[in-house]
Amino acid sequence: MSRFANLADKSKVKQAREDMTPKPFAAPAAQLAGPTKGQPTSNGRAGRKAIAAYFSPEMSLAMHVCARKHGLSLQELMGEAFDDVLRKYGQSPVGGRA
Numbered sequence: 001m002s003r004f005a006n007l008a009d010k011s012k013v014k015q016a017r018e019d020m021t022p023k024p025f026a027a028p029a030a031q032l033a034g035p036t037k038g039q040p041t042s043n044g045r046a047g048r049k050a051i052a053a054y055f056s057p058e059m060s061l062a063m064h065v066c067a068r069k070h071g072l073s074l075q076e077l078m079g080e081a082f083d084d085v086l087r088k089y090g091q092s093p094v095g096g097r098a
Contacts (some may be wrong), residue, residue: 051082 083093
């Protein structure tokens with residue numbers, strides 16, 4: 001008996017794979033076009049720049065716990081931290097709260 005005897009009916013396997021294939025989402029044309037000139041976006045990231053860094057899992061956990069403990073988002077907590085660093089090095093804080 002073959003190791004693949006249970007796959008003898010390939011049409012069933014093929015149909016099962018087709019059924020599991022994600023179907024494309026058809027968004028309305030207005031959503032695909034995006035905002036037109038002069039329209040504000042609802043995205044809170046508009047006009048902002050990302051700053052990324054990689055830290056240890058322990059640092060990540062400590063920052064998330066601290067933010068949660070003080071009722072802040074991680075972004076708000078990091079904004080405060082960046083302002084503190086700017087003050088430390090004689091720069092004006094920018095107002096890091098989101």
